[in-house]
Amino acid sequence: MKRAFLGEFEEVVLLTVAVLDESAYGVTVTQEIEQKTGRAVGFSTVHTTLQRLEEKGYLSSKMSGATAERGGRRKRFFSVTAAGRKALVDVKSIREQLWDALPPQTLQLMGG
């Protein structure tokens, strides 16, 4: 089985793009991650990750939506590809399997 290799941060970014649906580009993704996870992420990190995900084929992108505050420059909107969706689902199902395999007492101890 070909498994999806997703780093932890890659997974967060990919999920965030999915969450933002149509409006995912550098700024929104960064701000969304900062709000949701509370961790300060560098712009450059997010951009690099987006680029890497696109190279892996999990994201596709198109340029549009120039605004004045961007000095007339376009945004690169990202959307999750089918492969990306599959990768997310894969990761999720692996997590769920592992959670399910957890002995009940341990689960209770964790407050779950």
Add this chain to the structure above:
Amino acid sequence: MKPPRLADRFLQVFCSPHRLEEVQGDMHEEFVWQVKRLGYRRARWRYWREVLGFTLSFAMKRRSKDHSTSTLISPSMLQNYFKIAWRNLWRKKAFSAINIAGLAVGLATCLLIVLFVQHELSYDQFNTKADRIFRMTLRGSIGGKELKIAYAPAPAGPTIQHDYPGVEAFTRLEEQGTFVIKNGNERFKEERVVFTDSSFFTVFSIPLLKGNSKTVLTEPNTVVLTESTARKYFGTQNPIGKSLTMGTMGLFRVTGVCRDVPSNSHFHYDFFNSYRSLHAREKWLSSGANTYFLLRKDYPVEKLAAQSTQMVRTYLGPELKEFLGMSYDEYVRKGDRFEFNFQPVTDIHLKSDREGELEPNSDEKYVYIFSAIAVFILLLACINFMNLSTAGSANRAKEVGIRKVLGSVQQQLIRQFLSESVLITFLALVVACGLVVAVLPTFNQLANKQFDIGTLLNGRMIAYTLAGCLLVGLLAGSYPAFFLSSFKPISVLKGRLQLGVGSGWLRNTLVTIQFVVSIGMIIGTLVVYRQLRFIQNKKVGFDKEQVLILHDTYVLGDKLNAFKTDLAKQSQITRVSLAGYLPAGNSNSGFDGVRDVNAPAETSPYRLRTYRIDDQYLATLGIRLALGRNFSKAFSGDSAAVLVNEATVRQFGWKNPIGQRIATVGDGSPGDSRTYTVVGVTKDFHFESLHQHIAPMIMLYGGDGYQLALRIRTDHVPALLKTLEQKWKAETDNPFSYSFLDERFNQMYQSEQRIGELFGIFAGLAVFIACLGLFGLAAFTTLQRTKEIGVRKVLGASVASIVALLSKDFLRLVVVAIVIATPIGWYAMNQWLEDFAYRIDLEWWVFVLAGFLAVAVALLTVSFQSIKAALVNPVKSLRSE
């Protein structure tokens, strides 16, 4: 509310073009938002941080199908240049090694010399008020003898500060010889002791760590110690308020501790005693102390110097009357004069060589010489590089042709070759740094300095070094770059270019220059060494072998005479003499005004060197009498007798010196003037270094117990020293120290010896670098003539004739270099020898020897290659094609 412009440009340069639009857009959008959230300042900071983040993360990550930008210096192009350069270096390992080795040696030498020169130039610059500190010095002539004295009369300091409002402060430094200093039962012999005014710490920027800088030396018998001395005597205890016994001067109370005197100061003391501990001297003409003035900010030193004549008249005038019985005007009419000078404190180390300097100073001349050597050696290394690259152009021509065909413009090619030479220079720099670290201890010994790695690692030094290397790289690469990039692609690719021939004349010139420098330095080394040998073997008028000097014998006090008699009984010791005055090394020194009693009254006295000796002195030192007799215990009247040297006889113009009478001036009071009768004349001997002519001197009967001189006759010096030490220890618990007269004599020429050694080393380096270049060049030419050699051999040429053919070209260059270097070397070395009153003549064979050495070395270097080429089987060299 714009994001920082510079950061934006940064982003544009480093971000890959196909992502630039969105990234920059996002950044600007984010910036606007952050300004609202955090304010302008912090938003700008964030922006910078983000840009740097971007440059680090995907600066180099470019989509390969991107066309490079139209700017000529783009990162990918530079990357490519360095890659090609690296491959070239790797492919021709031997030549790269020669190149890098030559440059590295050159750079290392340069770095060391820069360290040295920088240190020499930094003397006394640590004083924050250095530009306002001046030393008052005395110049004049007495009886026609020129005087240049480093010190000023002792009362000058306070008087001039009082009389001239432009003087803010003064301080005096006066040495009183060495002291045995006691703290409880511990005693040390200390040489670095000085007496100074309380204003010392205001004038000089040597920080006081403990004690009040205003009051610290105001009382008599107080002392300020340096940090390390305080530790030596008192360990971790607080020294303030404690007392030390200062030789015979009694107890001194420690009132302060100061930082150690920096190495780049023209004096180095460990003990600063208060000037008031000395008894006051009020006479201007018979006292002296190094006197420094701190001038007010708006008071130029010229204003003070202009008052010199006035000062001499007011202060010296009355005393001249008293001492010499004539007014200053009469004195001047005789052709004699006095003059005060004020020299900037920063000039002392390099420009001052006067009588009574606190320490022997260096000489500006050597700073120039060494700077010149540094430049020359670097030049040699650069020339090597140029020669090897142009000679090696054969291999690069095709590359240049292809590049041009594919659209490179000349500009780009120049840039390529320049980046290549810069790369090599920096590789050489790495090697050079290693070399410097390795030889630093040896260099320190040679140059008498204390440099460590820390001196090399300061920011300015690094910046200068990097900038210098870049410059060297560009300089060395400039000619090859222009030469190689100018090839015509058509002729190159057709194989029609006469490779490496076009630049022949330039290469020849460069090789010649290299050998001119090398030969010049060989000549220099030979001459310096010969002069040093001359000094060591010169008959100095006394016998310096087998004379042992015991130091500080004055500490024995009353027991000295018994000790002396005891020593004289030893079989290994033939003579013992009180020798406070010696012609080499530590010695008392005295001058006195001396007048011929029979001469007309108004003749001014000569200022003559005065020795006080006992009846054994001449025999111990092996000084011979020319006329008359030695002092003797048998003559009761010998306290009024005097011995003079032959120079004195000439000075006074005596036909019949024995029985002549002279009078000394003393401190000017009638009671101090005495009359002596000449009983003997000694042969001239060198009591000063060979830089000076033998001056007149007089020897009075008395002897001085400061040191003892022993003439010894033994092969077992260590055993004798052991016996002596035991005897010494039996008498006193002061440290036992001794020296040999010949060693003391050689030490007088230490700086010359050092120069000789350094010259030798640098000459060796210069020859080494020149040979490296020659070696590489010879390799290239033989490579190019491989076919020719093959054909010649087939047609019957002998190995010898081929070696001669290949070496001839290079030898011609060396011969031309000899012709150019000889007159230059002759002139320069004559200048150097001018400094010695007793010197060798420049002989022709020195130049022949230097030339011969150069030819031999060049021949050896070239023949290695040419013999190799001549021995190759022609089948091999002719087989291809």
